[in-house]
Amino acid sequence: MKDPAEKFMRIAEEVADRAQAAGLTVVAAESxxxxxxxxALGAGHEASDWFRGGIIAYAEGVKREVLGVTAESVASAQCARELATGAALxxxxxxxxxxxxxxGPDPADGEPAGSVFAAVAVRGEIHDVHFQxxxxxxxxxxxxxxAALRLLRDALPPIA
Structure with missing residues (x-):
């Protein structure tokens, strides 16, 4: 399987174009x-102009202590929303x-393997999605x- 930076280059370029056209900076919070x-985001053209970085919050303690997650379950829409707002801040x-x-491969936190929650926040407006x-x-x-790259791309203002 291709490296995510190679596999998702086209969509990363679309994110880059939209972020730059709107003058927005972007971050990622990922578990x-x-x-x-x-x-994948860092491979977008001129990433140093619009991509501020990412936080890998794999451990529950990092989610809570660094990004301020208060959600009871770290596999939830609320957690994804709090990760996004915490990273942006x-x-x-x-x-x-x-x-x-x-x-996966096993269920965890009351969710089956493959259950993914994503959230995108743009200037305070937030939207979350659940994928299986x-x-x-x-x-x-x-x-x-x-899916996350498409969600981000679609949340950024279209190029006029």
Whole structure:
């Protein structure tokens, strides 16, 4: 399977174009993707102009202590929303994409394997989505990265 930066280059370029056209800075907060989402975003053209960075909050303590997550379950829409808002605040960004959930192969936190929650925040407006992906943990990660990039792209203002 391709490296996420290669596999998702086209959509990362679309994110880059929209972020730059709108003058927005972007961050990522990721759990189950362990940096794959940030890797894909960082490959977008002129990333140093719009991509402020990413926070890999894999451990529950990092989610809570660094990003301020208060959600009872770290595999939930509320957690994804709090990851996005926490990362945007911490890294002083206009937009944030966040993903959390259960990569598998086993269920966790009351959710089946492949259950992924994503949230995107753009200038204070936040939207979350729940996905149910199939496959082994690596396939779930790659599906999550693609879905998160599309969610972020679609939340950014279209180019006029």
């Amino acid at each position: 189950l993707t362990s940096g794959a989402l940030s890797n 911490l890294l002083d960004a206009d937009a944030a994409i966040a993903v959390t959930g259960v990569g 992906f199939e496959g082994d943990p690596s396939e779930v990660v790659h599906q999550t990265v693609g």
